[in-house]
Amino acid sequence: MPKPRVTADGPLAAEINARLSEHVEILPWQVALDGSAEPVAGIYTYGHPRVDGGMLDRLPGVRIISNYGVGVDHIVLADVAARKIPVGNTPGVLDGATADMAFTLLLASARRLVEGDRYARSPGFTVYDPGYMLGREVHDATIGIVGLGRIGRQIARRARAFDMTVVYHNRRTRPEGDAALEARYIGFEELLKISDYVVLSVPLSPATRGLIGRDQLALMKPTATLINVARGPIVNTASLTEALTERRILAAALDVTDPEPLPRNHPLLKLDNVTIAPHLGSATVQTRQQMADISIENLLRGLRGEPLLFEVRA
Numbered sequence: 634m635p636k637p638r639v640t641a642d643g644p645l646a647a648e649i650n651a652r653l654s655e656h657v658e659i660l661p662w663q664v665a666l667d668g669s670a671e672p673v674a675g676i677y678t679y680g681h682p683r684v685d686g687g688m689l690d691r692l693p694g695v696r697i698i699s700n701y702g703v704g705v706d707h708i709v710l711a712d713v714a715a716r717k718i719p720v721g722n723t724p725g726v727l728d729g730a731t732a733d734m735a736f737t738l739l740l741a742s743a744r745r746l747v748e749g750d751r752y753a754r755s756p757g758f759t760v761y762d763p764g765y766m767l768g769r770e771v772h773d774a775t776i777g778i779v780g781l782g783r784i785g786r787q788i789a790r791r792a793r794a795f796d797m798t799v800v801y802h803n804r805r806t807r808p809e810g811d812a813a814l815e816a817r818y819i820g821f822e823e824l825l826k827i828s829d830y831v832v833l834s835v836p837l838s839p840a841t842r843g844l845i846g847r848d849q850l851a852l853m854k855p856t857a858t859l860i861n862v863a864r865g866p867i868v869n870t871a872s873l874t875e876a877l878t879e880r881r882i883l884a885a886a887l888d889v890t891d892p893e894p895l896p897r898n899h900p901l902l903k904l905d906n907v908t909i910a911p912h913l914g915s916a917t918v919q920t921r922q923q924m925a926d927i928s929i930e931n932l933l934r935g936l937r938g939e940p941l942l943f944e945v946r947a
């Protein structure tokens with residue numbers, strides 16, 4: 634029996650490529666899009682390639698879309714649902730790693746670690762000076778978590794361990810969770826006004842696109858830091874660049890940007906008050922292994938017409 638054909642954006646990690654190839658024939662993304670002689674039965678999204686109705690119309694044989702990751706904002710779910718194609722993702726396994734990353738960014742930014750590392754390696758560092766590079770305290774500060782979902786809750790737990798006051802904003806209150814997490818629900822504007830660290834952990838959707846723009850940044854304290862471990866387009870990049878350049882907020886620490894990556898000459902990349910990572914939220918050996926296991930299993934189940942381990946609901 635010939636192996637089913639699946640298209641994947643790449644380059645795929647060698648291990649994933651090898652594991653998939655045991656079961657399916659992998660067709661490069663562009664080749665599949667250009668129209669191939671043989672029908673494609675599945676789509677494996679490894680990065681964040683757009684999947685929409687136009688693509689699916691060119692690949693009418695697709696019966697499963699499996700995403701390596703939890704966020705599926707690059708897949709137009711309405712188009713997929715209209716064609717009754719299941720979409721699999723990998724929720725849960727990356728919550729801890731992503732929350733660790735939020736805290737890595739928070740601490741690094743507060744204590745100016747990246748700036749300090751650059752200086753400590755530079756020829757300029759010849760004399761210790763107790764007056765340089767003073768940061769901001771993390772303990773006793775207020776963290777405002779926008780989105781107390783699975784990842785947001787893990788961030789809240791870490792924040793409590795650092796003796797922070799935790800406030801959050803969600804589409805709906807979670808009274809059942811507040812007490813255990815020692816986190817207090819407040820309005821969005823109030824959160825922006827009182828938080829020393831505003832952390833974004835909401836999925837990208839029409840409701841969250843551009844959630845942080847000029848008006849929202851203007852509400853933040855001049856000593857506050859914005860941390861984004863969610864998706865770049867939740868923040869308006871031009872407004873953030875302006876606020877940071879004019880020092881209207883203290884700093885930003887970003888695991889994601891819009892666009893991603895930023896153009897190499899983007900003004901945001903020149904600012905000392907920005908700490909930036911190349912989308913490393915879930916990038917640990919252990920988490921990526923679990924993401925691979927689940928996404929491969931979802932793909933194979935979908936090809937066989939079986940229920941997925943995790944299926945995204947539109």
Ligand code: 8YV
Nearest residue numbers: 679680701702703704914915
């Ligand atoms: C993944 C992510 O690494 O799961 C997500 O939504 O953003 C990342 O942690 C990414 O999707 C894989 O490309």
